[in-house]
Amino acid sequence: MAVRTPGLSGVLLPAVRDAASLHQALDLGYRQVLVERGSLLAMVGPLAISARQGIAIFVNLDGVEGLAPDSAALAFVATDLGLSGVLSVKPHVLKDASRFRLRTIQRIHALDSTGLETGLRTLASPAPQALAIAPALAIPHVVATVRAVTSVPLWGTGYVTTSEQAQRILAAGAEVVSSSRREVWQDFQT
Amino acid sequence: MAVRSSQSPVRPLAADRSVSRLLEAFERVPVAATIRRAEDLPQALASPVPAIFFLRAPAFHLGPLVWAVQARGKMAFVHIDLIAGLGKDRAGVAFLAREIGVNGIVSSHGNLIAAAKADRVIAVQRLLLHDDLGLPSALTAIERAQPDIVEVLPGVIFPEIADLLRGRVAAPMIVGGLITDAGQRAAILGAGARAITTGSVALWQ
Numbered sequence: 577m578a579v580r581t582p583g584l585s586g587v588l589l590p591a592v593r594d595a596a597s598l599h600q601a602l603d604l605g606y607r608q609v610l611v612e613r614g615s616l617l618a619m620v621g622p623l624a625i626s627a628r629q630g631i632a633i634f635v636n637l638d639g640v641e642g643l644a645p646d647s648a649a650l651a652f653v654a655t656d657l658g659l660s661g662v663l664s665v666k667p668h669v670l671k672d673a674s675r676f677r678l679r680t681i682q683r684i685h686a687l688d689s690t691g692l693e694t695g696l697r698t699l700a701s702p703a704p705q706a707l708a709i710a711p712a713l714a715i716p717h718v719v720a721t722v723r724a725v726t727s728v729p730l731w732g733t734g735y736v737t738t739s740e741q742a743q744r745i746l747a748a749g750a751e752v753v754s755s756s757r758r759e760v761w762q763d764f765q766t
Numbered sequence: 767m768a769v770r771s772s773q774s775p776v777r778p779l780a781a782d783r784s785v786s787r788l789l790e791a792f793e794r795v796p797v798a799a800t801i802r803r804a805e806d807l808p809q810a811l812a813s814p815v816p817a818i819f820f821l822r823a824p825a826f827h828l829g830p831l832v833w834a835v836q837a838r839g840k841m842a843f844v845h846i847d848l849i850a851g852l853g854k855d856r857a858g859v860a861f862l863a864r865e866i867g868v869n870g871i872v873s874s875h876g877n878l879i880a881a882a883k884a885d886r887v888i889a890v891q892r893l894l895l896h897d898d899l900g901l902p903s904a905l906t907a908i909e910r911a912q913p914d915i916v917e918v919l920p921g922v923i924f925p926e927i928a929d930l931l932r933g934r935v936a937a938p939m940i941v942g943g944l945i946t947d948a949g950q951r952a953a954i955l956g957a958g959a960r961a962i963t964t965g966s967v968a969l970w971q
Binding site: 613686692710711713718736 | 802821822848894896899900919922926927943946
């Protein structure tokens, strides 16, 4: 059986940026979200409540505003908010996060071959639970390069604007695909 | 290596920094070669590409490489964010513009684009497409810096996302990153890019 990221309950991960988009995803029945952008501090209430209700919440530490990439922020995310995991391109941030029992997902920028190779050369230790390839649309073009280096589960995040694209990225080998588009969320819940 | 041969290139009196001449040249050959290793330079010099982009070159040994490009009638661009040894600041930009005499500078950072424009070199700002929720702020940064040219990455997704950028980027767009075959090149140019940037030698022809 393929390795899966712990704590996830489906292949689509709604990407949210504020309390309104968080509630839209929850209203559609999603039990997992990715806070991709926006101010985390402006949505602490809804996030903490959702986490207590068992929603798996992941935060892109490179994208959200309001948090420093340090231990104090990770302690707040893990202990005060009860979130499930964090994403970052920075291996040292993920290493810190693993001490707080957060799931760690290493972001890899698939922008050009130089950057991709650099990302893959600096995998975090302990090994991340998944790699998030950004933008997800590049996954079909880079999956062979990534798989030559590691077998950890792949997430795709960024620029997925249609359900057809999401399906294509899953078919290319991603375990999870994230989208900020409500139309895509709706398609995957029906 | 060619640049160490007996006719080692000398710095030209003036570098051509005309954006319109670069775009005209791209109409004939819509490809810029990206160089990661000096060994690839001779093939780029011998190819018909009108521009060569240096990634990861050592800053303080860059002069002869840039002048060899200019001696072939091509334009030399340096990616300042990736150049070892050089400050990512105004002084670094001024070194490339005045001491080396590059035709253009590439950066993701608006403050370096402003510095490049102040030093009258062609300013190429990178637009990195990793998350769509970050696109509005990336476009705002470009609007503020007003680069001469925008380089969109990764190129391989450009045909799928070109509609998201249409009308929202004022500068001419070139497109690079993860481009490996002629079919991708055709699709990217068909979607409105003025040129591709690529390290794939086969696409330089």
